[in-house]
Amino acid sequence: MKLHFLGTGAGMPSKERNTSSIAMKLLEERGTIWLFDCGEATQHQILHTTIKPRKIEKIFITHLHGDHIFGLPGLLSSRSFLGGEDTLTIYGPVGLKNWIETTLALTTTHLSYPIKYVEVTEGIIFEDEQFIVRAMLLAHVIPCYGYRIEQKPLLGELLVEKALTLGVPKGPLLGKLKQGENIVLASGETVYSMDVTSPAKEGFIVTILGDTKLCDNAIHLAEGADIVVHEATFDAETKHLAANYGHATNVEAATVAKKAKAKNLILNHISARFLPNDLAKLLQQAREVFPTTYMANDGTQIELKNKELV
Incomplete structure (x- = not known):
């Protein structure tokens, strides 16, 4: 499993960061890709990768703010032009289906594949023989969900x-x-x-959180996770702004990972107020609370193999 960060900025694109989108590459596990959020110009970011839009099987939207969804119409259209035929399942809050279908209808955009919509509520939103995906509401200014992706135990090797x-x-x-x-x-x-088989292996757990203040549900979703992706729109010096706008600081993200006893934390959704020379300080502040913290930049890829970062 690989996480490929396509957009790591907050609110609007900057020269350094595009708006939110993360591709979870499950090519070895199931031959597909899951996308988490789809901010403006996500498909432009994809052009600089090996990701094939027709391989995208599921899209999980955390909430309906523009920096998390404005890239959807273009990507859906391009997936059709590029030979996508398999059903695409889109998960998201109430209202997402209406917005997508209205946009496609008004622009007379015809897709070559069906879309299945799942309106997210708290609890298990997807399960098959390989994975369970759970969702919980976070603490933002509009309904916003975090997702916990659990890989079921893997069969042991045949002796x-x-x-x-x-x-x-x-x-x-x-x-x-x-x-x-x-x-x-x-x-x-x-x-x-x-x-005649070795013991089963534990599957991985990855938690991807949308925009949120520090809250208990973020900790519950992150409990024991191998990777937690948490927004860090603000820093310790701007904590008062984080609370006012329904966001978290880098230190609060680290606090979530620490309380959840997670293994690794990836800081994401970084405000454009922070310039490149500010990033080392942001990372260090978080590491003082949770040492195995890393920062995502556009294009960052993180691979998890045998439940360890490689």
Whole structure:
């Protein structure tokens, strides 16, 4: 799994940062990409990457402020031009479907693929054999959600030599054992999957939070996460502004990660008030609270392998 930060700015684009968008690359896990928010010019950012819009399977929108959704109409249209045919599922607050469909209708934009809309409420919003996605309301000035993506435990590796020693022939029976199924040999003997596979591995947990003040739900969503992506629109010196506008400081983001006992924190959604030479200070302030803190810039890629950053 890789996180690719396409836009890491707050409010409006700047020379250094585009507006909010994060691609979660699940190419090894399921051959697709999930997108979290889609600020203005997200598709322009994608042009500088290897991301193929037709590979985007799901889009999760945290809230309906423009810097998180204004890139959607263009991206949806381009996905159609670029051969997208598979259903795209879009998750977001009430009103998102109406805004998208009105925009597409007024611009006579015709898509080559269907869109499935899921109006987000608190709780599990998606689950299959691989993943669970949970949502909770955060503390912003309009309804805004955070998302917790949990990968289910991974099957252990097949111990091929041990299986062969027990008389399992090469072929489909080995595959069944790897998938956790017990098999019966021609001799009538049962070979149990647990005897010829290594223990299951824990899946990863990634928490991606929308705009929010310091709040309990952010901590709940981040609990024990391998990666927490948290906004840091303000810093310790502008804490009063953060509270007034429904945002968090870098130190508050670090506090969430610390209280949640997360492993890694990525600071995101950085205000244009901070110039490039301010960033080292912002990062250091957060690290004084939570040492394994990093800062996302446009184009930053973070890979998680075996639950460790690489």
